[in-house]
Amino acid sequence: MKIERVDLQRIKIPLTAPFVTSMGLETHKECILVRAYSGPYVGFGESVAMDVPVYNEEDVDTVWYMLEKYLIPQLFTREIEHPDDVSRLFSWMRRNNMAKAALEGAIWDLYAKMNGISLSQALGGTRTQIDVGVSIGIEPTIGKLLERVDGFIRDGYKKIKVKIKPGADVEPMRAIRQKFGPDVPLMADANSAYTLNDIGLLKELDEFGLIMIEQPLAHDDIIDHATLQRELKTPICLDESIHTVEDARKAIELGSCRIINIKIGRVGGLTEAKKVHDLCQAHNVPVWCGGMQEVGIGRAHNIAIASLSNFTIPGDTSPSHRYFATDVVSPMIDFAAPGVLDVPTAPGIGMVINEDVVRDALIEHKSYFANRESTTTVIPNF
Ligand SMILES: O=C(O)CCC(=O)c1ccccc1C(=O)O
Ligand SMILES: [Mg+2]
Known part of the structure; x- marks a missing residue:
């Protein structure tokens, strides 16, 4: 499969109750959603990095940065046979595992959809x-x-x-x-x-x-x-x-x-x-x-x-x-x-995306194309 386009969406959703751990207090969930496109198919991934690097070294911004600077451009250079190729392709980069996983997950979803089988x-x-x-x-x-x-x-x-x-x-x-x-x-x-x-x-x-x-x-x-x-x-x-x-x-x-x-x-x-x-x-x-x-x-x-x-x-x-x-x-x-x-x-x-919820939670959206310039939208008044 050839990946033609990748979208990143940064979203923020309130938690119904604060969550306290030995690492600190969380009141919101902020994360990046990834969409990878090939032909009529779209695969979905999610970055699990926290908004502060208290669990591991990554945060929402470092994930965006690594995806934009290295991982997405690299994905555009190749034809992917199987999602296992993606982790091999990214293996030169030290760590930044959550950034890699967010994009690789979208490719796994895309691959399963193209083959008409569940991700499981x-x-x-x-x-x-x-x-x-x-x-x-x-x-x-x-x-x-x-x-x-x-x-x-x-x-x-x-x-x-x-x-x-x-x-x-x-x-x-x-x-x-x-x-x-x-x-x-x-x-x-x-x-x-x-x-x-x-x-x-x-x-x-x-x-x-x-x-x-x-x-x-x-x-x-x-x-x-x-x-x-x-x-x-x-x-x-x-x-x-x-x-x-x-x-x-x-x-x-x-x-x-x-x-x-x-x-x-x-x-x-x-x-x-x-x-x-x-x-x-x-x-x-x-x-x-x-x-x-x-x-x-x-x-x-x-x-x-x-x-x-x-x-x-x-x-x-x-x-x-x-x-x-x-x-x-x-x-x-x-x-x-x-x-x-x-x-x-x-x-x-095997899930349908609720686009209304995504739109309401959106902070920033950027689309990357294999053969043209990227476009950014920063959602105002958030
Ligand atoms: O309910 C969840 O998603 C797991 C919550 C949780 O324990 C957790 C949440 C954020 C960071 C680290 C951890 C953890 O498992 O250590
Ligand atoms: Mg734990």
Whole structure:
């Protein structure tokens, strides 16, 4: 396929409730939507970079910059046979994985649509439905946290993940176990808020029978995590530390974790995500699909990758309404049954874009053409 045109759309949508983690407070979702055109077909991608580089080194502006300066022009120079070619084409560039993934995702969607198959099928997915959990931010009080947990359990979420940080860790977990009992599938995500000096405290969490603790130590570490995993009963799951299938291989070899969270953006796209999945499967390491509070397009990509067979733990891909009053896909993504999402069967991501929502949320729009000048629109009065 020859890519003739790519559009970037920067959008901003309010969250229905503020989201607090050890990295900071979020009130809005700002991101870039990507459209890739070939003949009558359009493929959709979404950049998951946050508006501030607190999770990784990228932000919305760096993604736009890398796409415009390098990745889109490079894509225009080649005929693409298969989406796997795209990650090879981009492999010369160090990191900037979320920028690469946003464009590569649009090409995967385009490829699936051209072949009349779903994105899940194109990736080799086998599930028709996926189980999902919910990620809960750090709430102002334990009472508020318990209220939220109660609501999400009633909604049928299959896994309850709670953000923790020093000072908001053992007590909230104890309160949840006391109120809801030992059978609630519970886990904690620290987003790198601890060091090995906190080993005593992290061991205290063992008594709560958590399914896992996600990324307790530094965002770039796999050595200390291996030390910690030897001391903990609770499985460690790595998120921030895994950017490539090679990172995953090393972490597994060192014993740095027993579970891996796969985020398409963090590993540079669906091709690499599938490689991490396959490697983990070969080593009996279960995986699950993480989230970056995606709008509907990114959520659809997450559902497709989560349909692969080694995604045996419920992911963070909750329905759209968990974060947004409106979404860029129509209908909004929702449960097929409590805690369960259908994997779309229509071609590509299998979702219809709600252009009214995109228009209302639009900050900037730029179109790039393989054989003519680009055109920019900055939407005024935003
Ligand atoms: O519900 C979601 O999309 C996942 C929310 C979440 O936990 C998260 C959100 C933004 C950045 C990092 C993370 C994380 O998984 O660490
Ligand atoms: Mg995480």
